[in-house]
Amino acid sequence: MPASAGAVLRLIREGDAVTRTEIARRTGLARSTVAQRVDALLAHRLVYELGGTTSTGGRPPTALAFNHEAGTVLVADLGATHARLAVSDLAGTLLGEVASDLDIALGPQRVLEWVHECFGELLREAGRDPAGVHGIGIGVPGPVDFSRGEPVNPPIMPGWDGFSIPAWFAGRYEAPVLVDNDVNIMALGEHRMHWRAARHLLCVKVGTGIGCGIVVDGHIHRGEQGAAGDIGHIRISGHDDVVCRCGNVGCLEAVAGGGALAERLSAAGHEAAHSRDVVRLVRAGDPLAIRMVREAGRTLGEVLAGCVNFFNPAVIVIGGDIAVAHEQLLAGVREVTFRRSLPLATRDLRTVPSRLGDRAGVHGAATMVLEHVLAPEAVDNAIRASVAA
Numbered sequence: 001m002p003a004s005a006g007a008v009l010r011l012i013r014e015g016d017a018v019t020r021t022e023i024a025r026r027t028g029l030a031r032s033t034v035a036q037r038v039d040a041l042l043a044h045r046l047v048y049e050l051g052g053t054t055s056t057g058g059r060p061p062t063a064l065a066f067n068h069e070a071g072t073v074l075v076a077d078l079g080a081t082h083a084r085l086a087v088s089d090l091a092g093t094l095l096g097e098v099a100s101d102l103d104i105a106l107g108p109q110r111v112l113e114w115v116h117e118c119f120g121e122l123l124r125e126a127g128r129d130p131a132g133v134h135g136i137g138i139g140v141p142g143p144v145d146f147s148r149g150e151p152v153n154p155p156i157m158p159g160w161d162g163f164s165i166p167a168w169f170a171g172r173y174e175a176p177v178l179v180d181n182d183v184n185i186m187a188l189g190e191h192r193m194h195w196r197a198a199r200h201l202l203c204v205k206v207g208t209g210i211g212c213g214i215v216v217d218g219h220i221h222r223g224e225q226g227a228a229g230d231i232g233h234i235r236i237s238g239h240d241d242v243v244c245r246c247g248n249v250g251c252l253e254a255v256a257g258g259g260a261l262a263e264r265l266s267a268a269g270h271e272a273a274h275s276r277d278v279v280r281l282v283r284a285g286d287p288l289a290i291r292m293v294r295e296a297g298r299t300l301g302e303v304l305a306g307c308v309n310f311f312n313p314a315v316i317v318i319g320g321d322i323a324v325a326h327e328q329l330l331a332g333v334r335e336v337t338f339r340r341s342l343p344l345a346t347r348d349l350r351t352v353p354s355r356l357g358d359r360a361g362v363h364g365a366a367t368m369v370l371e372h373v374l375a376p377e378a379v380d381n382a383i384r385a386s387v388a389a
Contacts, residue, residue, distance in 0.1 A: 003027035005037045005383055006376030012047055012064050013374070019061040038064065040383050045070045068093070071134040072126070073369045074119045074173075077182055077361025078111065080104050080141045080156050080208040080259075081274055085115065086362040087122040090134065092192075092370055095126040097362060104141060107159035112168050133175045135373040137365030138165055139182035141209070143227050149179035152226060155246050156209065178368055182361055183229065184220050186354075187213025189364030190317045194355050198314040202307060203354075204231070206300065206329065207275050207320035210253040214311070220368075232257065234303050252303050256296035258322045265289060275321035282325040293325050297332020304333060305340035312345050319354030326353035 003011075008027070011017040017026045024034045041047040041064075050063040068091035076085045081104070086097035098118055104111060115138075123130055142154025149166040151157055166177035187203030195201055201215040210232035214221040222228050232253035233246055242260075244251035254260050258275020265272035265281065268288060272278055281289035304316060316337075323329055330353060338346050354360055372378060 002033065003029055003037070004376055004380045005040045006379030008034070008037045009041055009046055009066070009374070009379055010376055012041075013066040018063045018065070020064075021061050044383055044386065046379070066091070071132045072123070072128045073135050073137065073366050073373075074122070074133055075137040075139075075362045075365035075369065076115050076119075077139045077185060077358075077365060078102065078104055078115075078141065079182060082358075083115075084358055084362050085118045085122060086366070087119070087126050087128065088362075088366040090370065090374070092363070092366045094362065094366070095128070096122045097359070098122065099358065104157050104160075108163045108165070108168065112165070116169075116172060130173065133173050135175050135369035136169060136173060136177045137185065137369040138177065138179045139185040139361050139365055140165075140179065141182045141207075141211075143225070143230065144179050144181050146178075146180055146222055146226050149177055151179075176369075176372060178365075178372055180220070180222075180365075180368060181211065181213070181226070181229075183211035183213040184222065185213075185364035185368060186319055186360040187215050187317070187364065188220055188367050189356055189360035189362070190319070190354060191215045191218065192367045193360075193363055195315050195317070200311065200313045201315045201317065202229075202304070202311065202313045203317040203319060203360075204300070204304070205320035206256070206258060206296075206318065206322040208259040209257045210300065210320075212307070231303050231307065234306075236299055236302065252299065256299040258320070261289075261292050261296060261322070264292065276324075279321060279324045282328060290328055293322065293328040294332045296322065297329040297334075298336045299332075300329075301333040301336025302340065304337045308337060308341040308345045308349065314348065314350065316349065316351045317354055318351065319357070319360055323353055324357075 017023045020034050024031055045067055047064045048067050050065050068089045071090050073088045083102040084099040086094045088094050142157045143152045145152050150162050150164050151160040154160050165179045169177045183205040190203050191201050199217050203213040205211050212229035212231045214229045233251045235250045236252055236255050239250040239255050242254045243249050244254035261278045262272040262274050282293055334351050
């Protein structure tokens with residue numbers, strides 16, 4: 001099939017062909033067809049002309065560039081107890097962001113109303129028109145049916161099961177809404193911003209609970225039902241007395257998650273209501289908190305050793321609230337992972353703290369949306385719809 005306007009845009013965006021002559025050479029299209037494709041992209045402000053490039057004789061060719069200012073993307077990374085929202089341009093550059101405590105258990109109506117209000121404020125502060133929103137990306141702390149944008153049996157999100165987040169936004173923005181698990185967008189953000197050369201990556205979020213995002217050949221692996229990477233509910237031997245909120249016993253997050261650590265610290269007389277309190281105590285040098293986080297790392301390492309042997313990743317990124325105390329947590333993870341995994345699987349393995357911190361999710365959500373709305377087929381459909389209108 002001849003290269004479409006969307007395919008030509010991808011060549012320009014990635015710098016593979018930036019003049020009409022180069023596009024013709026790369027695609028095999030006739031010059032007249034290339035001109036038609038480029039004119040459509042120019043008409044929709046998706047590209048613009050930069051001027052002449054170096055000439056090999058005759059009139060210098062005009063270079064084309066992707067117009068990342070042609071629209072905006074709205075993203076929200078919703079955790080169990082806090083959220084970060086941002087607005088980005090079409091290159092994924094964040095134009096503004098806001099973070100706030102937020103209880104996901106308030107339910108979809110209250111949470112999404114707040115998200116919508118924040119989106120409006122971010123657009124106003126960035127000087128952007130809501131009509132220019134090309135897409136919306138939302139991350140939530142639970143399993144998601146990605147094709148429908150609906151949480152599925154989320155253990156810490158009462159009232160969200162089967163709730164259509166895209167349908168809620170439908171009357172507010174004329175743009176596609178993509179929804180994924182929060183650790184998946186975190187994994188996508190870490191990979192895209194810092195680990196593009198790594199074909200296989202695991203991104204583990206240790207916050208109130210524990211989850212894992214899986215990157216295979218640069219793409220998120222979600223599994224058949226969107227439950228891939230839910231390592232927080234892998235059973236840990238020797239902890240049959242620990243009941244998890246999922247109803248099972250001995251689950252990893254019930255033993256080593258931030259919520260579980262805070263609960264045990266509180267029972268020991270410390271002031272700890274959530275995972276960030278655990279980190280505060282570690283940073284203050286509290287011996288019990290330090291020992292607990294180190295042991296949590298060892299427990300997590302037991303599970304990750306199995307993941308390393310099974311998946312053979314190049315990189316394991318550890319993020320989330322508890323990972324802020326990464327010296328203690330990663331020491332425990334590395335100790336057990338390298339001891340329990342096969343030497344070949346760990347020969348070149350890197351286990352590192354998140355470089356993006358709590359901003360990984362918004363970067364990943366922006367990447368998720370842009371990959372969707374700027375895919376060749378999506379661009380072609382948008383151009384056809386505009387012409388038909």
